[in-house]
Amino acid sequence: MSSKKPAPQDNDDTSANTPAPYHTGKGRPTRSRAEAEAARKRPLVPTDRRAAAKAARAAQRDQRELEYEAMKTGDESKMPYRDRGPVKRYIRNFVDARRNMGEYFLFIALLFLVVTLFSQVLPAEIVLAGLIGMYVVVILAIADGFILWRQLKKRLVAKFGQDALMQRGLAMYAVMRAFQIRRARLPKPMVKHGNYPS
CATH class of the missing domain: 1.20.5 (Single alpha-helices involved in coiled-coils or other helix-helix interfaces)
Known part of the structure; x- marks a missing residue:
């Protein structure tokens, strides 16, 4: 009695049902570092x-x-970056709400210039009075700028905390704005006189 194993039969159905392999790659070889750097390179000096x-x-x-x-x-x-932020906005609004001595300084300086141009014609007393008045206005404007910063510093600490004063140039930012004519200020004033920010 011979026991023969049946020969395996070729089944064509199994090969037909096998799915095609799924490719997950990007379909192209990765560039070398030298190729990537060459693509990023731009000339330091433009041709034109x-x-x-x-x-x-x-x-x-x-x-x-x-x-x-x-x-x-x-x-x-x-x-511009120098005018951005809530602290700078608060400073602008506070300065614009206040009547500053510095904003009248330019008009008084212009008046003194006219007086000096006609100093040969005008009496010496008027020229001297104009000169004294000019110095008085300068001293008052400087004192007013100092008072402005003292008031503003207290308000900034109360509203934003002590860290608000860590920004450099806040005092100069406030005083320089106070010395500008209101209509010529940039950024434009957004509050009326007396309308102080809370």
Whole structure:
């Protein structure tokens, strides 16, 4: 009695039902580091310097116009960096709400200039009075700027905490704004006289 194993039969159905292998790759070889660096390289000096300088000037002009428009409308997101932030906004509003001696300084200086131009014609007493008045206004404006910063510093600490004073140049920012004519200030004043920020 011979026991023969049946020969395996070729089943064509199994090969037909086997799914095709699934490729998860990106389908292309990864670039070498040298190729990637070469693709990123840009010349340090542009080939057409004149055209590059012209494009840079145009971009700067567009940026300045955008910032100027933002300072007129009060859009803080497009203002220059020096004018951004709640602390700077508070300083501007406080200075604009206050009547500052410094904002009248330019008018008085202009009046004194007219007096000195006609010093040969005017009596010496008027010229001397104009000179004394000019020095008095300068001293009062400086004292007023000092008082302004003292008041403002207390308010800034009360509203924003001691860390608000860590920013550099806040005192100069406030005093320089106080010495500008109200209508010529940029960013434009957003509050009326007497309307102090809370």
